[in-house]
Amino acid sequence: METTTNSNVGWLHPTRAEEVEMISDRWFPSHVTEISTQECYELLASRPVGRIAFLVDGDPLVLPVNYVVDGHDILFRTSPRTELGRSMTRGRVAFEVDDFDEFNQSGWSVLFQGSVGYDDSDAVEPGDRPEPWAEGVRNLVVRIRPRLVTGRRLLSA
Ligand SMILES: Cc1cc2nc3c(=O)[nH]c(=O)nc-3n(C[C@H](O)[C@H](O)[C@H](O)COP(=O)(O)OP(=O)(O)OC[C@H]3O[C@@H](n4cnc5c(N)ncnc54)[C@H](O)[C@@H]3O)c2cc1C
Known part of the structure; x- marks a missing residue:
């Protein structure tokens, strides 16, 4: 203290x-407890939508995307015409996923902080690639490589 x-x-x-x-x-x-790195990844894999936080000209932006987990990395697809796509060339981002039970006032959130970049490795099989719910041509694959993984669970009282 x-x-x-x-x-x-x-x-x-x-x-x-x-x-x-x-x-x-x-x-x-x-009632807040820490979530292990392994469970953070299990929870990450359990949801279809996460929020990516990044800077555009110094201003913070947070947007939802559909993603898949590839090893320890997170992949999503976007369009090069969006602010999101234009900002993903390189740099640092945070990616957050959560879920909660409003009635019980409980929930969890996991956070992946790391670097980002375009991915053209074709490392992921077509069936395992991220499928954006958002319409439009989103042929830019973005890879997030987490350096720090943390999570918290809020238990009901
Ligand atoms: C559930 C869900 C899943 C999605 N999955 C994907 C995905 O996998 N890939 C993908 O490319 N896009 C996805 N989107 C859309 C994505 O979140 C952005 O809205 C989109 O990339 C922005 O494109 P744009 O050309 O409309 O806006 P841009 O021209 O890129 O942004 C202009 C401005 O519009 C505002 N804005 C844009 N999007 C949002 C938003 N979602 N909420 C609030 N304000 C916004 C911001 O102020 C931003 O600065 C998803 C959206 C939702 C709701």
Whole structure:
């Protein structure tokens, strides 16, 4: 826990901060648990749509895409005419997939952060290629290579 001895910021005083944490623990028990890397991949493979986060001229954009998992990589198809397609030449992205139960207020989310680029390797068999639900010619295959994989599950109280 980060603490400070500066008496001008009373709410950060060690004793007070510890007190607040204890009260929070008591009244709002944490039901958030970490998901292992292997299970992150299992959950990734269980859904058809994920959200890719990327920057366009410094502005963040998040868009849904249909994807498949190829080993540890994520593949999706898009059009070179979209902002999405134009932004995928190289660089860094985050890819998120989640699911939740509104009634039980529970759910999970998995996050894959890494590099991105066009893929022309034909490494994936035709039947295993990503099939976009969105209409139009989306012949650009994009490969995400995750460097960091994390996940959290929120259990119902
Ligand atoms: C369930 C689902 C699955 C999809 N799967 C794929 C896929 O696999 N491959 C694929 O290429 N596309 C997919 N799409 C569409 C994709 O999310 C983008 O909408 C699309 O690539 C943008 O194309 P565009 O030419 O309309 O917009 P662009 O000209 O590229 O974008 C212009 C602007 O429009 C807005 N915009 C664009 N798309 C969205 C959006 N989805 N939601 C909110 N605002 C938006 C943004 O402000 C963006 O800056 C999917 C969409 C949905 C809902």
